Amino acid sequence: MTDAPASFELVPGAPHSPVLLHVPHSSRAVPADVRPGIVLSDAELERELDHMTDSHTAEIAGRAAELAGLTPWRFVNRASRLVVDPERFPDEREEMTAVGMGAVYTRTSHREVLRPDGTDPAPLIERYFRPYARAMTEAVADRLAATGRAVIIDVHSYPTEPLPYELHGEGPRPPVCLGTDGFHTPRELLAAAREAFAPCGETGLDSPFGGTYVPLDFYRKRSEVGALMVEIRRDTYMTEPGGPAGPGLSRLAESLAALVDSVSR
DSSP, X not given: OOOSOOSEEEEOOOTTOOEEEEEOSOOOOOOTTTGGGOOSOHHHHHHHHHHHSOTTHHHHHHHHHHHSSSOOXXXXXXXXXXXXXXXXXXXXXXXXXXXXBSSSBOBOTTSOBSSOTTOOOHHHXXXXXXXXXXXXXXXXXXXXXXXXXXXXXXXXXXXXXXXXXXSSTTSOOOSEEEEXXXXXXXXXXXXXXXXXXXXXXXXXXXXXXXXXXXXXXXXXXXXXXXXXXXXXXXXXXXXXXTOOBOTHHHHHHHHHHHXXXXXXX
C-alpha cells in the first residue's frame, strides 16, 4: 500500500442508478516521480500524450451525467495511461504486450522506446494498477448491492487515422464504435446504444477496438454486470491529435445521456 493520493476519482451519482461511466484514458497527468522512467524529451512526451490521450472524454461523461434524468456514477482515471493502463491485463493474457503496451507501456504509439528495455513494471502495478482495480471492483459491487445490477459504460476515443501500435487498425473506423462482450453486453444494451448514438452518425461494432472492461471478480461470472465500450472517433468532436473540443462534443454528451437514461429504467 502507499500513502500517495489516489490517481482516480469515483464521482457519486444517484443512489439508485445502476450506471457507472468509466473514463480510463482522459488524463495527461504524469506524476513527477514517474517521469524519469520515461525516456522521451518533454516535447516528445507532449506529442505522445496528444496521440494516446482520449482527450475531452471526461468532459463528455461529465456533461452526460448532468443531462441524464438519473445521474450516473463516474469512475475517472486522473493519471495518464502512460503511467499504467488500468484496462490491460497485467500478465501474459494481454495481447498488447506484443507491441510493448501491456499494463505498463514500454513503447510509444509509433513503436518507439518509451521506457528502457528491462524496466520492471511491478512498482507501477502495485502503486497504481492494483488500487485502481480494487476501487473499480468496489464501485461495481456497490451498484450491484444498491440496485441488483450494474452497467459499465466505458468512454473512449480514437484517432481518425490508425496509429502504428494498433493491432487491428485495418478495419472500419466509424464515427462511433461500440465494443462488446458476448457475456456482458446484452442485445438490449447494444440496441439502446445504437439508438442513442444515431444522431452522431454511423455506429459500428468492435472495430477498430473491441471488447469491454469488467473487473475480474465479475468477468464472465456475473451476468447482472452489463458492459459496453463507447469509442468515439476524434474528428467528430475535436481537433486532432491533441487539440480543443468542438461543437460535436455537446451532441455526443446528449447521446451518452440518452443511453444512460435508456439503461437506467
